[in-house]
Amino acid sequence: MSLRDLYAIDVEKLAGVGPKRRDSLVAMELPTVGDLLTHYPRRYLDRTRQSAIADLMEGEEATIVVTVLTTESRRLKGNRAMVTSTVTDGESTMTLTFFNQRWRERQLRAGLEAIVFGKMESYRGRAQMTSPVVDLVGDQTGKIIPVYPQSEKAGVTSSDLARFIGEALRRTITVPGARQLADPIPDWIITGRGLVGRSVAVAGIHIPESHQEVSDARRRLIFDELFRMQVSLVRRKRLIEETSQGVAHRSGGQLLASFTDALPFPLTAAQKRTIAEIEADLRRPMPMHRLLQGDVGAGKTLVAVSSMLTAVDGGHQAALMAPTEVLAEQHAIGIKHLLSDLDVPEPSSLLGSRPLSVELLTGRTATADRKRILGGLTSGLTDIVIGTHALLQEKVQFNSLGVVVIDEQHRFGVEQRAALRNKNGDGTVPDVLVMTATPIPRTAAMTVYGDLDVSVLDELPPGRTPIITHHVDAPGTLDGEPPLSLEQMWSELRTSVRQGRQAYVVCPLIDESENIEAASAEETFERLSLRELQGLRVGLLHGRVSPDDRDSVMESFRMGELDVLVATTVIEVGVDVPNATTMVILDADRFGIAQLHQLRGRVGRGSHSSVCWLVASPTTPDGEARVQALVGSTDGFELAEIDLDLRGEGTILGERQKGRNDLKLASLRHNREVVVDARQAAMDLLDIDPTLSDHPLLFDELALLAEGTDEEFLLKG
Numbered sequence: 001m002s003l004r005d006l007y008a009i010d011v012e013k014l015a016g017v018g019p020k021r022r023d024s025l026v027a028m029e030l031p032t033v034g035d036l037l038t039h040y041p042r043r044y045l046d047r048t049r050q051s052a053i054a055d056l057m058e059g060e061e062a063t064i065v066v067t068v069l070t071t072e073s074r075r076l077k078g079n080r081a082m083v084t085s086t087v088t089d090g091e092s093t094m095t096l097t098f099f100n101q102r103w104r105e106r107q108l109r110a111g112l113e114a115i116v117f118g119k120m121e122s123y124r125g126r127a128q129m130t131s132p133v134v135d136l137v138g139d140q141t142g143k144i145i146p147v148y149p150q151s152e153k154a155g156v157t158s159s160d161l162a163r164f165i166g167e168a169l170r171r172t173i174t175v176p177g178a179r180q181l182a183d184p185i186p187d188w189i190i191t192g193r194g195l196v197g198r199s200v201a202v203a204g205i206h207i208p209e210s211h212q213e214v215s216d217a218r219r220r221l222i223f224d225e226l227f228r229m230q231v232s233l234v235r236r237k238r239l240i241e242e243t244s245q246g247v248a249h250r251s252g253g254q255l256l257a258s259f260t261d262a263l264p265f266p267l268t269a270a271q272k273r274t275i276a277e278i279e280a281d282l283r284r285p286m287p288m289h290r291l292l293q294g295d296v297g298a299g300k301t302l303v304a305v306s307s308m309l310t311a312v313d314g315g316h317q318a319a320l321m322a323p324t325e326v327l328a329e330q331h332a333i334g335i336k337h338l339l340s341d342l343d344v345p346e347p348s349s350l351l352g353s354r355p356l357s358v359e360l361l362t363g364r365t366a367t368a369d370r371k372r373i374l375g376g377l378t379s380g381l382t383d384i385v386i387g388t389h390a391l392l393q394e395k396v397q398f399n400s401l402g403v404v405v406i407d408e409q410h411r412f413g414v415e416q417r418a419a420l421r422n423k424n425g426d427g428t429v430p431d432v433l434v435m436t437a438t439p440i441p442r443t444a445a446m447t448v449y450g451d452l453d454v455s456v457l458d459e460l461p462p463g464r465t466p467i468i469t470h471h472v473d474a475p476g477t478l479d480g481e482p483p484l485s486l487e488q489m490w491s492e493l494r495t496s497v498r499q500g501r502q503a504y505v506v507c508p509l510i511d512e513s514e515n516i517e518a519a520s521a522e523e524t525f526e527r528l529s530l531r532e533l534q535g536l537r538v539g540l541l542h543g544r545v546s547p548d549d550r551d552s553v554m555e556s557f558r559m560g561e562l563d564v565l566v567a568t569t570v571i572e573v574g575v576d577v578p579n580a581t582t583m584v585i586l587d588a589d590r591f592g593i594a595q596l597h598q599l600r601g602r603v604g605r606g607s608h609s610s611v612c613w614l615v616a617s618p619t620t621p622d623g624e625a626r627v628q629a630l631v632g633s634t635d636g637f638e639l640a641e642i643d644l645d646l647r648g649e650g651t652i653l654g655e656r657q658k659g660r661n662d663l664k665l666a667s668l669r670h671n672r673e674v675v676v677d678a679r680q681a682a683m684d685l686l687d688i689d690p691t692l693s694d695h696p697l698l699f700d701e702l703a704l705l706a707e708g709t710d711e712e713f714l715l716k717g
């Protein structure tokens, strides 16, 4: 029986599931036998290893099987309710306390057997648990009892689920002579890794006889989830490569050589390595699809510029797309400056060459300029164009677009990446380099960007002094270092300005609207100008500052005509003023780790030592953890790991979490080696069977799981 067969059997077909039960299961999004069998236990109760109330110490976490003696509900002030239940494990009694869960009174009837999991407390000398997890396992027998995610709302308990799933297993695999589950993954992949068969795994996860069976089952099912994901990703990547005609660039051109020679510093080893990786891709006739990961300040711009120059060297054009106007403008200024002395061959001109031309195209480029730039792109006289989403518009057509660089990938969708790929009249697909300054752990990258090759810039240019990060707190304290005071912070900022340095102050993040955020930034600006920063030259930048004013503020700051720039997160990425050495972030606990790291990356760009002040009175444990993470590390990859731990993988997986293909057991945090291994297995398989035509069961399973996702079209036909 295939997964598709299982997903085609309605739960109502199971003994014990009538129309009412069916409705409840549908409400839990478990309408079919396939859904039920992949609804996995969240933990197991080992009857031989349960705790006794009397043996537990205060503060210890434990699972206890109890019988309810009495339950009562009391009204507290403020219309709150408290339910207390006295339960026994057969020898001693304890109290369970719940607040504002009045339904517990009905749930915990006298005589009910339940499994509670929680932290042992002592209240007035009595054993107690507050808001423990309660699972109802009914009269299930067996030594190891699966505990399922249940639904109070739908009225389906863990023991109900165990019953239905047991029935589903009897109908499919556990009864002798039943048809067993089809195993779509080839034997050489499974046995080579010491994995159990799929039927064994599915039985083992639901009705294990030992802990070993559970862990064998998990290993196999986790592998399956990650393997399927990787087969889809690797297949997509290869399909793109095979079906499109790319540009085979010549590397080692003259432009690139003169550019590199003229740099005032040598490239870092990491820059050399990634540039070589990209060059190798560029030489191939297949379109490149590569991700460049690098920490803030690692020097990604030079790598991007090198690849663009390789395109221009061969007579092609290059485009760089940034997520915001500020960033596009910054890039344009920086890159024009970097390339200002370069000439390209131009046989039709008197000198046989002309200056390399770099243009900026955004939504606010004036009409006349716009016409000229569009003309230059079609004729080929514009070599490099830098811009925003405006580059995606249909009117923008190229003579021969050879390389596309997309900066700060996390703000662009997959479709936008795709849109840039068909900008050439002759149907050739440019090479695409995606740059992200928000590093994510390598194994997560294999999952989220699994259809891209990955290069990592894991080295900062020499001579940087590490940024010192302080936590500043008015009231309250964190664990560890006592926070420094606001007074000290402003005074150190003023001192550094007296020494000729510059500073940023980032205003509190306000999610509601850009207008409110702008208003609040203005308020902050005025207050600081009158008090803490009085006498300093202070500029203001937020989303509502008009573009012209914005340019002149940025320019003044860059020229050193402003001492302090008070800004919202518009300065989050791309701003590069090496003389700025102080970063103050107000209400820092409201920002995410990646964002704080980005903001902090605006300083520490020159030879002077830099400091970052995180002003925060964290109110949530997560806010506190984020601030502590930044104080403790300046390594973007390490911070990314912490972020993954704090936020869970859902946020990183984002879009990919849609559809049935969810990772139910596998975790990007806990199964890192399996991700790598599954990717290797996927590549091995696709090497010998690129279209999966020899593995129809696997193909069908991928198609089934891709239904309703953007992966679907790849599996059609």
Ligand code: ADP
Residues within 6 Å of the ligand: 265, 266, 267, 268, 271, 294, 295, 296, 297, 298, 299, 300, 301, 302, 437, 461, 462, 576, 578, 605
């Ligand atoms: P990223 O985009 O990766 O955050 P940038 O490309 O903006 O970093 O580079 C940060 C700064 O480091 C720039 O001022 C750049 O000129 C400088 N830089 C880049 N590569 C080197 C190098 N090899 N040696 C010294 N400085 C470098």
Ligand code: MG
Residues within 6 Å of the ligand: 300, 301, 437, 574
């Ligand atoms: Mg950058």
